[in-house]
Amino acid sequence: MKILLIHCHYRLPGGEDAVFAAERALLERHGHTVVVYERSNEEAAHGLAKLLLPLRAVWNFAAAREVRALIAREKPDAIHIHNTLLLLSPAVVRAAKQSGVPVVQSLHNFRLFCPNGILLRECAVCEDCPHKGLSCALRHHCYRGSLLQTAVVAAAYGLHRRLGTWRGVTVVALTDFDRRKLLEYNRMCPTFDAERLVVKPNPVCVEPRPILPWHQRKNQCLFAGRLEELKGLPTVLEAWQQLGDTAPDLLVAGEGPLGEWAKSHAGPKVRFLGQLSPAELHRHMAESKAVVAASLCYESFALVPAEAHLLGTPVLASDLGNVGASVQPGIDGLRFAPGDAHALAGAVEALHTAAFDCDAIAAAARRTYSEEENYRALLRLYTKEAP
Structure with missing residues (x-):
């Protein structure tokens, strides 16, 4: 064709x-x-x-x-x-x-x-425009914080x-x-x-690699994404503070506006890796007990959970939008209430008694992606x- x-x-x-x-x-x-x-x-x-x-x-x-x-x-x-x-x-x-x-x-x-394309205003889900009309976007300057630019997109x-x-x-x-x-x-x-x-x-x-069984994985979780409030990073760090010494190691991959703040608010179990190449990121994913996806918005496509599942890694996902919809609780991960650090801490603790079938997670993901x-x-x- x-x-x-x-x-x-x-x-x-x-x-x-x-x-x-x-x-x-x-x-x-x-x-x-x-x-x-x-x-x-x-x-x-x-x-x-x-x-x-x-x-x-x-x-x-x-x-x-x-x-x-x-x-x-x-x-x-x-x-x-x-x-x-x-x-x-x-x-x-x-x-x-x-x-x-x-x-x-x-x-x-x-x-x-x-x-603005993402149904978000002030770091919270907003569906005013679909329900009430595009004038809502003009009122709040939703596209890049500009009335003029918002008016152009709304007009188009x-x-x-x-x-x-x-x-x-x-x-x-x-x-x-x-x-x-x-x-x-x-x-x-x-x-x-x-x-x-x-x-x-x-x-x-994701480059093909052997899928590590659950019991051979490191006692660590991975957060991968832009370091910003929208991705739920403050919720993740607060959850690890609540877990204290019982927490698995947390690897944070990425850069963003909350980078310096996050480093000053992170406990001893948190390690910042910076921006990684895809190969490095996927290596850490494949070795981890879980990937944490704590987004506070619907997301247009849950890429990090999809990559994790292709590597057989369960996902701890905020129960919101595409991130939450990407997880079948107990099968390829667990869900928690978005923005709720206590609920995320509970999901992390549940990993201690979990036994996910990593090969089955990867096989199901390959059929989709x-x-x-x-x-x-x-x-x-x-x-x-x-x-």
Whole structure:
């Protein structure tokens, strides 16, 4: 097949950029011809382009024209759109749809209904925009703390929702939790065709390695992620303080705004590793009794729990959003109330009497996240007329 991939890179590389690159490489390895239309928001960082960005974010006529010309020239069998914010605008979705070629768009966040994309305000879950309208985002300056930038994003998605831009497009949710939330919001503000919403997880890359049995693992837990309140780091450190001498070692991997604060509030059982390479991170995951995922938001995709499960490692997860939904208590981890250090401490103590089947955890994760399963899911998206 010939696949056209469309993507707008953020100025700072993020998870969506990584998924775009991974799926492009996956298709190419399987012998497909991949045509790419990609731009970067860095192009609009200065001068006249920066002044025009608010208009282009709502409707980029030039990008839509270029996409139409590319489709006419290359004649792809399917079109897969990832990110259009800010520079491309949803106008490229309309241009792709008008070509008559099957169009897929991955929803890497909740931006169709929430300008900041993550349903979060002041480190707490917020669903005001889906329930009450986009004016809520304007009132709270939800996108980057700016009224102007929030107004631009709200205008773009508000206009294209009314125009039915995503009608007739196969939209992809990353998880079952995301699917349920998107359907809930879509019933209140019809934006896409509910029957065209499908679930396909992101590809998760972990180098194959032997799975350590539960009884051979080190008496340690791992926290991996950006060191910030949103990821629940204060909750984790407080739980380890409550556990005292009975706590397993806690390895903290990552960097972030709470780094110095965390080091000054950590007990003797906590060790900070800094930013690790994927290989180093996965080695520590594979040796640990559990990975701690204490997020205070829904998360768009629970990457760290998925990586841990592929290595056969149980996850102690806050019972919220995709992090909580990624865990089956007693089978591949335990859940605790989000933001509740006492509940997390109890989950850590429960590890003393647990006996997880690490091989079974890894086998189940491979069925969901493996490269081959991801490839088969992509082909199903590109070849079927409608879900």
